[in-house]
Amino acid sequence: MRPSLNRIVLYAKDVQATCAFYERHFEFECEFDANGRIAELVSPHGGAIIMVHQAGKGLKAGQASVKLVFDVEDVEGFKTHCAKQGLEFGTSHQADGYSFANAKDPAGNPISISSRRFAIGR
Template identity: 50%
Template sequence: MAPALGRVILYTGQIDSMAEFYAHHFGFSIVRSDTDRIVELRPLSTGITILLHPAAKGQRAGQVLVKLVFDVEDVAAFCETARKDGLEFGKIHQADGYVFANAKDPAKNAIQISNRAFKTS
């Protein structure tokens, strides 16, 4: 089964104003955690979740600052299968109750696989 596109990461230096903008204009629900620097913007009915991630100092507004995140239950297994098929993911990172790994598409755009969608809290 192919993984589904489940969320998009937007890097920004304006987390609060971005959260309020998408909540106000597009009806997203703002979900924050005291242990996670990422702010989730969940659609009220259907659609893709937007994750607001603090931008690094080298990232400037107006640059392409989007990462596609694909939901997979077993990140390590997916990385291994992808490697055998010619797609190398970097190190598997442990986050706030989930794991993820990053790679690049052929045009060098950032992509990620993550089991965040399957986290139980």
């Protein structure tokens, strides 16, 4: 199993303004998923995809608002592999043909494993 870091989640109070910022200044192209919940910013120059999610009401400006997302084809298999090494992920969630699970690194930063990259039509 070889996880790769290809996505970074930004939590934003104003998703549209955040997308417009990256489109205008860094040439990213914004595309929303089918239900309009997640915006994906993709650079025509390659590199990581920035996923923009609506921030929770309790998030304050300046708080950590980034999550690293590691692409893995088999979320459950990777969770089992990590558990053997002492890293426990939370409950797996299903969304639009893919699954994901969350954990925290030793510093308390949120991380996620996701099969979104491997979902049909992505």
